[in-house]
Structure formats: structure tokens, C-alpha cells
Amino acid sequence: MKSIGMAIMKRAVIFVVAALAPLIAHAGCSDNLQNWSARLHPDHTLDATHAVCKVWPANAALTIGALPLMQKGSADGPNVVDIEVVVADTATGAIIAHRFQRSAIRYAEDxxxxxxxxxxxxxxxxxxxxxxxxxxxxxxxxxxxxxxxxxxxxxxxxxxxxxxxxxxxxxxxxxxxxxxxxxxxxxxxxxxxxxxxxxxxxxxxxxxxxxxxxxxxxxxxxxxxxxxxxxxxxxxxxxxxxxxxxxxxxxxxx
Structure with missing residues (x-):
């Protein structure tokens, strides 16, 4: 009985760790948002409030991120935002692939x-x-x-x-x-x-x-x-x- 109880407890621990893994990975990817922005666009200001990332369910080894960047000195005013889309290594945060799109977001003055x-x-x-x-x-x-x-x-x-x-x-x-x-x-x-x-x-x-x-x-x-x-x-x-x-x-x- 003792061995069965230990086995059940071990399985429970494994289950909890597995359940928490996506949350831990998400916390780590959030920490990387500022790092990705600083590396790819040191002269831009990251809109940290709207920057997002998540582990890709199709491949947990990869994390997807989207970085909204305020345009510096834009003639269009503050209502034009650039976007950098990133795919990174989930374990290390190293950037694997990315794409920059200028003026990806445009919205009216009000x-x-x-x-x-x-x-x-x-x-x-x-x-x-x-x-x-x-x-x-x-x-x-x-x-x-x-x-x-x-x-x-x-x-x-x-x-x-x-x-x-x-x-x-x-x-x-x-x-x-x-x-x-x-x-x-x-x-x-x-x-x-x-x-x-x-x-x-x-x-x-x-x-x-x-x-x-x-x-x-x-x-x-x-x-x-x-x-x-x-x-x-x-x-x-x-x-x-x-x-x-x-x-x-x-x-x-x-």
C-alpha cells in the first residue's frame, strides 16, 4: 500500500509540473519581449502594454511574439504603429525568425x-x-x-x-x-x-x-x-x- 501511495503521489507531482509548464514558459516569454525589442529595434519604443507572446501549441519548442513599436518622428502622428513578429526558441529566448512591418497598425485620430x-x-x-x-x-x-x-x-x-x-x-x-x-x-x-x-x-x-x-x-x-x-x-x-x-x-x- 505504501508503494502504491508513493506512486500516486509521484504521478500527481508530475501532473502538476506538466500543467504548470505552459504558465512557466509564458512568464519566460513575457520577460523576453523587452529583450527582443532592444536587440532588433534599439531606436524604437516598445508598447509593452500591448506586446504579446505565447508558446506555439503546434510546436512547444517555439514561442511566438508580436511587438508593437511606436514610430519615431512619424508625420502621421501617434496613430501609426510598426509591428515586429518574432519566433523564438522557447527554452533560451533566442530569436529564430522574425519579420518587421512598418505602419502595420493605422487608426483614426479619435x-x-x-x-x-x-x-x-x-x-x-x-x-x-x-x-x-x-x-x-x-x-x-x-x-x-x-x-x-x-x-x-x-x-x-x-x-x-x-x-x-x-x-x-x-x-x-x-x-x-x-x-x-x-x-x-x-x-x-x-x-x-x-x-x-x-x-x-x-x-x-x-x-x-x-x-x-x-x-x-x-x-x-x-x-x-x-x-x-x-x-x-x-x-x-x-x-x-x-x-x-x-x-x-x-x-x-x-
């Missing part, structure tokens, strides 16, 4: 930068290449004319560099109109799914788009809402010349 999400869904673009995503969000505006936008970019590791294969597809675009205490919102949202491989071996990207209007009006001292039937359509993005082609209306261009 808006604010809402944040970055690292998207590690199963973007298996070829039989041997798996991408990860970076989502950028901003929103704001006066009550009578609010709006927000979120974009998705996909990256592949290509030697010591990252290759952008999907550049800022708009995955959420909404506007709000406040009438007294009631707010009406119109929103277009898009989701991605992988289709069969094309002639180059890359999976076709299938975009499902949905547009919805939610109208709220004041009726007898309370807001009464009505949601219009969703308008849907499907779009296919083909891989050509090293990237997925996005229609202009669906891309947050420079």
Missing part, C-alpha cells in the same frame, strides 16, 4: 489601439508548412459615429525570416450610431476555413462573410432592438506569387 491576439489555429497551408496568425484591433470615435476594425495576417517560417502569406484581411468591421441611450450597430465579420490544395500545393482559403445590422430605438423609456436577417457570402482566396490575394475591400491597406 480611435485607440485595442490590442494584439496571437492566433494559433490549425492553419496547415501545405503538407509540411503550418502558419500562425496575428490579429490587430482598434476602435473608438464619438458616440454618434463609433467604429472598430480587426485584421488577421498569417505567417510562415522561411529560414531566418517570416513570410507574410496573408496580409491584414479584415475579419471584423463595425460601426455604431448612438441615439440617446440606444446604440445601433452594423457589423461585417469573416471567418477562415482551409480548402483543398491548389496546383502549387497550398490550401485554398475559404472566407465566410456575414453582415448584420442591429437597430435600437427608444420606445417608452427603454431601448427596443431589432436585428436584420444576416447577409452571407463566401469568397475564395487563391495563393499566387507567394501570397493569398485579398480583394481591396477586404484588406486594411497601407
Amino acid at each position: 480611435h485607440y489601439f485595442e490590442g494584439i491576439d496571437l492566433d494559433t489555429a490549425r492553419y496547415q497551408l501545405t503538407s509540411t508548412q503550418r502558419a500562425f496568425g496575428v490579429r490587430l484591433k482598434s476602435s473608438g470615435g464619438p458616440p454618434a459615429d463609433m467604429s472598430g476594425i480587426a485584421t488577421l495576417s498569417l505567417y510562415l517560417i522561411d529560414g531566418q525570416h517570416l513570410r507574410t502569406v496573408l496580409d491584414r484581411l479584415i475579419v471584423s468591421d463595425w460601426t455604431g450610431d448612438r441615439d440617446g441611450p440606444c446604440t445601433s450597430i452594423s457589423e461585417t465579420s469573416r471567418t477562415l476555413a482551409l480548402g483543398p490544395p491548389d496546383t502549387q500545393g497550398y490550401a485554398v482559403l475559404r472566407v465566410s462573410e456575414k453582415y448584420v445590422e442591429r437597430v435600437n430605438r427608444l420606445e417608452v423609456d427603454k431601448c427596443s432592438g431589432h436585428t436584420s436577417p444576416a447577409q452571407r457570402r463566401n469568397i475564395t482566396l487563391d495563393y499566387r506569387d507567394g501570397t493569398y490575394r485579398i480583394p481591396d475591400a477586404m484588406r486594411n491597406a497601407d
Whole structure:
């Protein structure tokens, strides 16, 4: 009985250590954000509040990071932010591959930068290449004319560099109109799914788009809402010349 009890205790300890491993790794990756910024862009100021990193579930030996960098002396003002996307060794923090994108985030004067999400869904673009995503969000505006936008970019590791294969597809675009205490919102949202491989071996990207209007009006001292039937359509993005082609209306261009 004593040996069984010891074995159970040992298994419990192993389980706890395994459960805590991602948290420990995440703490370590957060410590590296400033180091990565200082090494790659010593003349830039890191927006530490919005910098993010996480261990890649598809390969725990790798950690993904996204560093928002304030532009120095930008003629566009504070509402233009550069992004450095990093893939590093989880154990050491050493940078394996990275990509810098100038003016990756642009938002209106009365808006604010809402944040970055690292998207590690199963973007298996070829039989041997798996991408990860970076989502950028901003929103704001006066009550009578609010709006927000979120974009998705996909990256592949290509030697010591990252290759952008999907550049800022708009995955959420909404506007709000406040009438007294009631707010009406119109929103277009898009989701991605992988289709069969094309002639180059890359999976076709299938975009499902949905547009919805939610109208709220004041009726007898309370807001009464009505949601219009969703308008849907499907779009296919083909891989050509090293990237997925996005229609202009669906891309947050420079």
C-alpha cells in the first residue's frame, strides 16, 4: 500500500509540473519581449502594454511574439504603429525568425489601439508548412459615429525570416450610431476555413462573410432592438506569387 501511495503521489507531482509548464514558459516569454525589442529595434519604443507572446501549441519548442513599436518622428502622428513578429526558441529566448512591418497598425485620430491576439489555429497551408496568425484591433470615435476594425495576417517560417502569406484581411468591421441611450450597430465579420490544395500545393482559403445590422430605438423609456436577417457570402482566396490575394475591400491597406 505504501508503494502504491508513493506512486500516486509521484504521478500527481508530475501532473502538476506538466500543467504548470505552459504558465512557466509564458512568464519566460513575457520577460523576453523587452529583450527582443532592444536587440532588433534599439531606436524604437516598445508598447509593452500591448506586446504579446505565447508558446506555439503546434510546436512547444517555439514561442511566438508580436511587438508593437511606436514610430519615431512619424508625420502621421501617434496613430501609426510598426509591428515586429518574432519566433523564438522557447527554452533560451533566442530569436529564430522574425519579420518587421512598418505602419502595420493605422487608426483614426479619435480611435485607440485595442490590442494584439496571437492566433494559433490549425492553419496547415501545405503538407509540411503550418502558419500562425496575428490579429490587430482598434476602435473608438464619438458616440454618434463609433467604429472598430480587426485584421488577421498569417505567417510562415522561411529560414531566418517570416513570410507574410496573408496580409491584414479584415475579419471584423463595425460601426455604431448612438441615439440617446440606444446604440445601433452594423457589423461585417469573416471567418477562415482551409480548402483543398491548389496546383502549387497550398490550401485554398475559404472566407465566410456575414453582415448584420442591429437597430435600437427608444420606445417608452427603454431601448427596443431589432436585428436584420444576416447577409452571407463566401469568397475564395487563391495563393499566387507567394501570397493569398485579398480583394481591396477586404484588406486594411497601407
